[in-house]
Amino acid sequence: xxxxVIVKISELTKKHKISLRQLSRISDVRHAxxxxxxxxxxxNINFSHIGxxxxxxxxxxxxxxxxxxxxxx
Numbered sequence: 001x002x003x004x005v006i007v008k009i010s011e012l013t014k015k016h017k018i019s020l021r022q023l024s025r026i027s028d029v030r031h032a033x034x035x036x037x038x039x040x041x042x043x044n045i046n047f048s049h050i051g052x053x054x055x056x057x058x059x060x061x062x063x064x065x066x067x068x069x070x071x072x073x
Contacts, residue, residue, distance in 0.1 A: 002071045005045060009038035012065065016057055027056035 013023055020038065024031040029049045036042040037049070050065055059065060 003068050004071045006040065006067050006069055007037040007045060007050070008065060008067055009034055012053070012057060023053070023056065027052040029053065 009020070009023070013020055016023075018026075020034050021031055023029075024034050027034075027049075029052050033042070033046070033049060037045070045066075050062065053059070053065055054062065
């Protein structure tokens with residue numbers, strides 16, 4: 001059993017009280033990409049997206065955005 005990285009989009013939008021669309025607008029990351037990340041539908045994570053989200057939400061600690069979980073496979 002390995003590990004996988006998840007992006008905590010839903011937690012971020014709740015915590016910062018914004019919608020996915022608002023996050024898309026302020027971070028300049030496509031809504032579809034954010035939605036796929038939120039739903040675990042993306043195999044690859046674009047780290048420039050992580051940087052844009054961190055900058056948009058004024059986040060200093062990357063652990064607020066991503067987490068490492070045990071892979072279910």
